[in-house]
Amino acid sequence: MTDDSTAADEYRSAWQAAYDQAQLRDVAFSTMSGVEVEPVYGEGPFPGQFPYTRGIHASMYRSRLWTMRMFAGFGTAEDTNVRFKDILRNGGTGLSTAFDMPTLMGRDSDSEWALGEVGRAGVAVDTLADMEDLFADIDLAGVSTSMTINGPAPIVMAMYIAVAEKTGVERAALSGTIQNDIFKEYQAQKEYIFPPRPSVRLITDLMSFTAAEMPRWHPVSVSGYHIREAGSTAAQELAFTLANGFAYVEAAIAAGIDVDTFAPRLSFFFNAHSDFFEEIGKFRAARRIWARWMRDRYGAKDPKSHMLRFHTQTAGVSLTAQQPRNNIARVALQALAAALGGTQSLHTDSYDEALALPTEEAARIALRTQQIVAHETGVANVADPLGGAPYVEWMTDEMERQAEEVFAHLDHLGDGSILEGVYAGIEDGYFVSEIAEASYRFQREVNAGQRIIVGVNAYTDGDDDAEHNLLRIDPAVEDLQRKRLATVKQDRDDTAFQAALARVRTDAADPNVNMMPALLDAVGAYATLEEVVGALETVFGRYTERPVI
Amino acid sequence: MPEPQIRIVLAKLGLDGHDRGLRVVTRMLRDAGIEVIYLGLRQTTDMVVAAAIQEDADAIGLSLHNASHMTLAPRMVQALRDADLDIPVIIGGIIPDHDLQPLRDAGVAAILGPGASAAEVAQAVRSAVAGSAAV
Numbered sequence: 001m002t003d004d005s006t007a008a009d010e011y012r013s014a015w016q017a018a019y020d021q022a023q024l025r026d027v028a029f030s031t032m033s034g035v036e037v038e039p040v041y042g043e044g045p046f047p048g049q050f051p052y053t054r055g056i057h058a059s060m061y062r063s064r065l066w067t068m069r070m071f072a073g074f075g076t077a078e079d080t081n082v083r084f085k086d087i088l089r090n091g092g093t094g095l096s097t098a099f100d101m102p103t104l105m106g107r108d109s110d111s112e113w114a115l116g117e118v119g120r121a122g123v124a125v126d127t128l129a130d131m132e133d134l135f136a137d138i139d140l141a142g143v144s145t146s147m148t149i150n151g152p153a154p155i156v157m158a159m160y161i162a163v164a165e166k167t168g169v170e171r172a173a174l175s176g177t178i179q180n181d182i183f184k185e186y187q188a189q190k191e192y193i194f195p196p197r198p199s200v201r202l203i204t205d206l207m208s209f210t211a212a213e214m215p216r217w218h219p220v221s222v223s224g225y226h227i228r229e230a231g232s233t234a235a236q237e238l239a240f241t242l243a244n245g246f247a248y249v250e251a252a253i254a255a256g257i258d259v260d261t262f263a264p265r266l267s268f269f270f271n272a273h274s275d276f277f278e279e280i281g282k283f284r285a286a287r288r289i290w291a292r293w294m295r296d297r298y299g300a301k302d303p304k305s306h307m308l309r310f311h312t313q314t315a316g317v318s319l320t321a322q323q324p325r326n327n328i329a330r331v332a333l334q335a336l337a338a339a340l341g342g343t344q345s346l347h348t349d350s351y352d353e354a355l356a357l358p359t360e361e362a363a364r365i366a367l368r369t370q371q372i373v374a375h376e377t378g379v380a381n382v383a384d385p386l387g388g389a390p391y392v393e394w395m396t397d398e399m400e401r402q403a404e405e406v407f408a409h410l411d412h413l414g415d416g417s418i419l420e421g422v423y424a425g426i427e428d429g430y431f432v433s434e435i436a437e438a439s440y441r442f443q444r445e446v447n448a449g450q451r452i453i454v455g456v457n458a459y460t461d462g463d464d465d466a467e468h469n470l471l472r473i474d475p476a477v478e479d480l481q482r483k484r485l486a487t488v489k490q491d492r493d494d495t496a497f498q499a500a501l502a503r504v505r506t507d508a509a510d511p512n513v514n515m516m517p518a519l520l521d522a523v524g525a526y527a528t529l530e531e532v533v534g535a536l537e538t539v540f541g542r543y544t545e546r547p548v549i
Numbered sequence: 550m551p552e553p554q555i556r557i558v559l560a561k562l563g564l565d566g567h568d569r570g571l572r573v574v575t576r577m578l579r580d581a582g583i584e585v586i587y588l589g590l591r592q593t594t595d596m597v598v599a600a601a602i603q604e605d606a607d608a609i610g611l612s613l614h615n616a617s618h619m620t621l622a623p624r625m626v627q628a629l630r631d632a633d634l635d636i637p638v639i640i641g642g643i644i645p646d647h648d649l650q651p652l653r654d655a656g657v658a659a660i661l662g663p664g665a666s667a668a669e670v671a672q673a674v675r676s677a678v679a680g681s682a683a684v
Contacts, residue, residue, distance in 0.1 A: 101564040101615055112593075113564055116620025190566030190590055231569050317569075321643070321663045354663060355645060356616070439569055440576045447667050456664045470645055473616065547589030 011044025018048050018058035029062060029381045037381050042388035047342075051291035053284050053387070053396065055342040056307040060383035065374050066338075067345035069146065069311065070367055071096040074357055075477045076484070077133035080123040084138060095176075096146040096347070097134070098122035099156075104191045106152040106533035109481040119477035121357070126481070126530075128523050129488045131159040132166070140164045145176035146221075151193035153180035154206045155532050158519040161214075177218035177267060180206060183244040183422055184223050187431035188230035190545065193533060196423055198508075198540035202515060203248065204255040209516040211261050219262075220248055221269050221311065227431075228271035229317045231439020234282045235399055237271060239406035240431060242289055243418055246407075249298055250419040259298050263305035272334040272341075273315040279334070280386060281395030283341025286310065289400055312338040313347040319354040323455035323463050327351035328365060335370045339379050340386055346370055356470040429546065488526055497525035501535045508539035555678050557608040557639075558600050560588040562621045570641060570663075571612040574670055581671035594621075594628035601629070601636055607678045608658075613642040623655035630656075637677040641665070 019039055030036045039062055040046055040054075047055035057063065070087070074080060084095050100122040102114035108126045109118045118124050125131055135145075140163070149156050157178050161171045182199040185192040192199070203220060210219040224241030232240065245266065252262050270286065272279055290308035294300040314334040319327045328351045335348050348366040350358030358366070374380055386392045407418065413430075414421025425431050445451040452458045500522040507518040522532050557578060559571055568590055575585045586604045588597065601609055611625060622640050629636055637658035644652065644660055652660060658677040661670060 105564045107564065115563070116617035117564055117615055120616045190568060229569070231573075355643060436569075436572050440573055443573050443577075444667075457666075545590060547587050 008044060011046055011049060015040070015044065015046035015049060015058055022057070022059035022063045024059060024062050025064070031378055037378075039381075040383045040387075041385070047383040050295070050303070050306060051288040052307055053288040054384035056287065056309060056344075058383075060342065061339075061374075061380035062383070065380055066343050066370075067094055068367060068370055068374075069094045069096050069345045069347055070363060071098055071146075071148070071313075071347050074098070074122060074471075074473055075119045075124075076481055077123055077125065077130040078136075079119075079477075081134055081136055081138075084135075088138065088143065093142075094144050094146065094345075095138075097148065099147075099149050100124045103156075103529060104149055104151065106155075106193045106529055108528045108530040109478070109485050111530060114478075116478075118481050120473055124477075124481045125156065125159070126485045126528050127488045127526050128159050128162055129484070129526065131156075131163045135160075135163050139169070140167065141169045141173045143175075145174075147176070147178045150179055150182055150185050150189075151191055151199070152529055152533055153178050154202045154515060155519055155523060155529055157206060158516065158523045162520060162524050171214050173216070174214055175216040177221050178206075179221045179223060179269070181220055181223045181244065181248075183247060183426070184226050184241070186426040186543070186545075187227060187240060187244075188232070188435060189226035192543045194536065194540040195543045196426055198536075199543075200248075200251050200419075201511060202536075204251050204257070205515045207248075207252050207262050208255060208257055208514055210265065211257055218265050218267050221267050222248065223269040225269050225271045225313055227435065228273060228315065230435050231317075231442065232435045233438050234273065234275065234278045235402035236406070236434060236438060238282050238286055238289075238399055239403035241268065241270070242286065242293075242403060243407060243410050243422055245290070246293060246297075246418040247422040249294070250417060253298070254419075259294075259300045260302040260305050263294060263298075263300050264302060264307075267344075268308055268310035270310050270312050270343075271315050272312045272338040272343075272346075274318050274330060274334060276333060276337050277391060277395050278399070279337040280341045280392060281399045283310070283312075283338070283343065284384075284387075284392070284396040285399035285403065287342070288396070289403060309344045311345045311347070312341075312343040314338070314349045316349055316353055319349060319351070320453065320455050321354040322460065324351050324354060326455050327354070328369065331366060332369050332373065335373045336377070336379065339373055340384075342384060352470060357473070359469055359471045361469075432545075485528065489528070492526040497522070497527045497531075500525040501527055501531060504532060504535040505538055508536050554582070554584050555607045555674060556584045556586065556604060557610050557674055558586045558588060558597060558604060558606045559610045559612070560592040560597050560600075561590050561612050562592055562594065562597070562625065563615070563617055564591065565613070565615040565617065566590060567614040568612070570614070571610075574610065574612070574641060577667040577670050578674065581667065583671060583674060594625050597625065598628050598632045598634065601634060602632070606636060608637050608639060608674055608681075610639045610641065610674070613640055613644070616643075618642065618644055618652065619648055622652055622657050626656040635681060637681040639673060639677050641670075 048058035101117045103125045107113045109124050207219045210217045222245040224237040227240050228237040287308045291306040294306045314331045331348050338346050348370045350362035350366045352362045410421030413424040503518045504522050507513045575587050578585050639659040641661040659673040
């Protein structure tokens with residue numbers, strides 16, 4: 001009893017000391033009726049204390065609201081550059097880049113595979129010249145850039161570094177995130193290029209490179225978002241994502257990088273779906289599991305290595321094409337769950353995204369939605385406001401319990417290694433079939449009317465048939481981009497780029513060589529993305545999925 | 550006499566990796582007694598034509614999620630015509646209203662949007678196959 005109350009006192013006084021150190025935003029922390037509220041309620045461990053179930057900072061959103069980071073990219077690099085400058089003029093400091101499907105798959109715009117997809121779902125980047133256009137007249141030392149790309153991530157990273165250095169910005173000054181999470185590609189999103197093991201080598205090469213030369217860069221964003229979009233349950237999203245995170249940690253340790261050097265630079269990316277309390281439990285459980293595993297299994301000592309930081313995006317898959325304006329309400333509730341779950345940054349989906357890329361108006365409403373959650377609801381005044389509620393604590397425990405079952409399975413598959421367990425689960429179709437099963441079960445329940453989706457299988461009156469105002473990408477983009485690529489190929493120094501590609505092949509063949517210098521050489525000589533991918537493929541091979549249902 | 554079993558080839562053309570919908574449709578059609586040959590991701594029109602001949606397919610189903618339907622669906626129809634195959638093409642995915650008629654004009658037999666029920670999906674396949682046999 002005495003011990004308990006002593007421990008409780010220690011939690012409280014340590015939290016108070018940390019809170020007193022924190023800079024606070026200059027706003028009133030009171031209700032709209034003028035009632036003063038405390039920064040946190042309930043029991044310790046408090047926010048900012050191991051295992052961080054209640055949040056990673058003592059003062060949470062009282063110091064800094066989550067970053068409102070909106071994802072954009074379409075058409076040519078020049079088109080997206082205009083949107084980027086717009087974001088910066090409006091006070092944004094974070095850029096987030098969506099690439100088109102050929103770029104994501106390492107194909108050039110003039111490839112047969114690219115037909116019909118150039119510039120459609122994001123921006124097309126074939127060579128360094130496109131990257132130069134994309135970031136033209138933007139001071140890369142003054143922004144943080146997020147790049148959502150995986151298979152060809154190290155090549156695109158090399159292009160970004162090359163653009164910065166051409167404009168006189170040192171690589172060490174660059175800040176941002178590259179997704180670079182290949183495991184979830186085999187499991188869910190399916191944008192893989194090479195087989196798993198050489199892909200993981202590319203990832204650890206980039207991790208070593210950034211650890212040594214780019215201290216402000218996040219080289220991997222471990223992403224559950226796509227696992228959930230592919231149809232997994234909340235617990236599967238949690239479990240598969242954290243298992244992938246553990247696998248990268250094991251790969252980096254095996255590559256000789258000190259865990260406390262890279263772990264603080266790892267970040268996560270989760271989905272905020274519609275089941276409110278399940279989502280909040282998932283976010284809280286994620287922090288707790290990560291903290292315990294990093295300390296106890298991987299021996300990380302730096303508290304920053306124990307803290308799980310994450311970006312959230314609302315669930316694209318929950319948006320309905322029917323009565324699309326209803327999606328504004330769905331996004332608001334999902335954004336609220338993310339805030340109550342303690343996210344570090346948030347992208348809110350636009351209501352028209354079940355139909356097309358968002359229009360500017362729809363994207364603005366989405367941003368306004370999270371601003372309303374941040375500034376009007378009062379949820380940012382108190383850290384982890386739901387902590388201690390019996391249902392929320394039970395749900396957090398339940399998410400953790402289900403995730404631990406998956407870790408035990410993977411640990412067993414991998415004979416004591418989560419990394420080997422993840423490889424094995426990819427090879428034997430474990431992840432894909434678990435996700436497909438969950439997705440089909442949900443669809444059957446919707447079909448049978450056991451789950452109500454408003455506007456889809458109930459309350460279907462009032463679907464206005466009027467054509468919505470949708471963003472349409474000019475089909476001329478494809479031609480323009482092909483011409484741009486042809487010019488770059490014509491203007492480059494053939495000898496230099498052939499020599500650079502030869503070096504890529506040589507370095508790829510030696511697993512002890514870090515690939516980044518050769519990739520920097522190749523992109524600097526204006527080798528195209530597909531040419532570099534092709535050079536790597538001669539050594540690494542290409543991955544194809546066994547079509548198993 | 551029982552109806553002859555319908556065989557359908559399901560595929561995703563091009564680079565788009567969104568296969569959740571196609572996987573769900575595969576299970577829906579199998580539950581409805583239709584035989585599915587699931588080719589999966591990253592197929593070309595030639596690969597689909599070859600599979601349709603080899604499997605003696607009655608229909609082809611494509612799932613398109615990347616706004617590439619206006620390019621890829623008509624190419625599929627044309628590839629089948631070039632191979633002298635009279636097999637209906639059914640597409641599913643995110644197809645804006647203004648593209649529906651041009652796709653029908655290009656010879657696409659049926660278009661299924663998000664939210665189509667299992668019964669609607671199976672019915673669309675049966676009607677497309679019956680329509681094609683009647684011509």
